[in-house]
Amino acid sequence: MSGNRFSGRAVLVTGAGTGIGRAVALGFAAEGARVVVAGRSRAPLEETVSLVERAGGTAAAEVADVSRADETEGLVDAVVGRYGSLDVAVNNAGVFHGGRPLAELPEDDWRALLDINVTGVFLALRAEVRRMRAQAGGGAIVNIASVLGGHRQARGAVAYGASKAAVAALTRGAALEYIADGVRINAVSPGPSDTPMSVRPGETEAERDARLKEQSPLGRVSSTREVAEAVLYLASDAAASLVGTDLVIDGGAAL
16 A cells, blocks of 8 residues: 555546456555546456455455446445445446548447447546535536547548547536536546557567657557556545536647
C-alpha cells in the first residue's frame, strides 16, 4: 500500500482486465480503496484482483458488458451490495476498430465502436449518477476518452476518434447537469500509451518505441501508471473544483 487518499471508498473500474484499466485499479487499491474490476472476460479480471491482493489491497471481479443496460445497472448494484456505496467510477471499457480509411470501414466495426465506446459510457454514467446523487457525499466519475477525436486526428482512426469525442461531450454535459447533486464528472484523454492499441498492425513494440521517439514531443509512449495517476488525481479531493475537465495525457502529441 502506498497512500490513503481513497481509504474506505468503493471504486468501480470498467475494462480493468488489462492496460490502463488494470493500472487504474491497482492505483486506487494502493491508496486504500475497495475496488470492483469489471469487464467481459473473467480470467483477466481475476488476474487483476490477484495483483491487487498480492500488493495488500482489496478487490473483486464482476463480469459485465457495459453495452447492455441490465448488466451495467447490475454492476452498480453489485458494487453497492458488496461495499455499501459507489464513491468513484472509472469508465474505461472501450474497443478500437480502425486502421483503414472511413470509406472502407465495415458498418459492423462502426456499430461496435458506438455500442461499447459511446452507449457503454452513457449506460454506465446513467447507472452511476443515479446511485451517487442518492447517497450522502455524492461521488466522482472519470471517463476515459482519447486524444484522438477531440484533440487531434489520425488516418485510419476517424470512427474511433468520433466515438471518443462523443465521450468527451458526454462528460461535459453530464458534469454540468449533476455537479449540483454532488456528482463530479471529468475525463482523461490518453495519447499513445504502453498498450497494444498504440502498436500498429504488423509493428513490434520496439518499432513503435522507435517511431514515437521521432514523432512524439515527449519521445516515448506514456506508461499506463502515468495515465492512472491522472485518473486518481481527478477522482481525489484535491481536484474538488475540477468539473467537466478533459485532462490530456499525450506527451505533447496534440500540440
